[in-house]
Amino acid sequence: MPLLNDLSDETDWVEPDDVPRPVVTYGFASETFGDFELDPHRHAKSQLLLVQRGALSCEVEGGLWIVPPRSAIWIPGGAVHAMKVTGALEGYGAFVAPDVAVHLPATCSAVSVTPLLRELLIRSANLPLLYEEGGANSRLVTVLLDELAAAKAEDLHLPMPTHPRLRRIIDHMMATPADRGTLDAWADRAGMSTRTLERLIRRETGMSFGRWRQQFSVILAVRWLAGGASIQQVAGDLGYESVPSFVTMFRKALGTSPGRYMAERHAGRC
Structure with a gap:
């Protein structure tokens, strides 16, 4: 071929x-x-x-x-x-x-x-x-x-909801990933109660809103890091106030720091 x-x-x-x-x-x-x-x-x-x-x-x-x-x-x-x-x-x-x-x-x-x-x-x-x-x-x-x-x-999978109101929230998050709005703020934007938003996101993705947003951040971080972005740049683009707070989130999700994670990936190249 x-x-x-x-x-x-x-x-x-x-x-x-x-x-x-x-x-x-x-x-x-x-x-x-x-x-x-x-x-x-x-x-x-x-x-x-x-x-x-x-x-x-x-x-x-x-x-x-x-x-x-x-x-x-x-x-x-x-x-x-x-x-x-x-x-x-x-x-x-x-x-x-x-x-x-x-x-x-x-x-x-x-x-x-x-x-x-x-x-x-x-x-x-x-x-x-x-x-x-x-x-x-x-x-x-x-x-x-x-x-x-x-x-x-x-674990590099992000369930994507199909409910129209949830998709509008997701589309906005995709367009502005640095927006770290609270659950209450996102519910208000979608025109629903906080309880309804939490129930819908759990029903459609199997995750809480907080867990889904963390996985969303991990997914974007891995994409950007693999594309050559620095850890500092990724932390800022995801709306984290400091690099250490971003690294802590990343390590909690994938079991290692973003620098080590990408180093292992590049070391595995032929």
């Missing part, structure tokens, strides 16, 4: 759904700095996207996922999804046919990528598009599928 990059001719691309192989893997690279988006679309085959450099966010059927370096996102076949890229992006993608024999996730998830899984993706991306089946190439693909089935999920 050819490497997809900024200069690739459109004729290089072959629709993976049309390739009669259980797994179709490719590498991708973009040196375009800044953001670009892919409109909502779907594939018959399931999809794994591994990020080596940069950050990818993906909204799938009521949820938002962030994929930092050394992580991947799994998107089941048929799921409508839209993607947004932050900064230069490098990685690998694998499309998996729905009739493979191994048990794979039925729902979208962010997954941690082991060194073995990463090497298998790199190796399989160098196979011919119509690789020979029944020999060494098929065994390579089988091991890839086994590693994918064993991959652990990461």
Whole structure:
């Protein structure tokens, strides 16, 4: 499969759904700095996207996922999804046919990528598009599928409510992430009581308002840090009065400081 990059001719691309192989893997690279988006679309085959450099966010059927370096996102076949890229992006993608024999996730998830899984993706991306089946190439693909089935999920998911009033609040938060308004203030803006807002957000996301907003901050922080922003800049853009308070929130959510988290991600790059 050819490497997809900024200069690739459109004729290089072959629709993976049309390739009669259980797994179709490719590498991708973009040196375009800044953001670009892919409109909502779907594939018959399931999809794994591994990020080596940069950050990818993906909204799938009521949820938002962030994929930092050394992580991947799994998107089941048929799921409508839209993607947004932050900064230069490098990685690998694998499309998996729905009739493979191994048990794979039925729902979208962010997954941690082991060194073995990463090497298998790199190796399989160098196979011919119509690789020979029944020999060494098929065994390579089988091991890839086994590693994918064993991959652990990461907590980089933000449930997205569908209630119109909640979506207006969320849209405003997305546009002004530094706004640290209280629950009462957000309820007043939405024209509902504090109790009603808390009940709706818990019903639609499974989280309290405070927990949801913390996860929202973590998701944005990981996206911006992976795109090259400094910890000081991210703390300010999220409305934190001090860097230590932001670091404390980040460590509480992900178990480590933002600096160490990103250092580990970049150390895992090939």
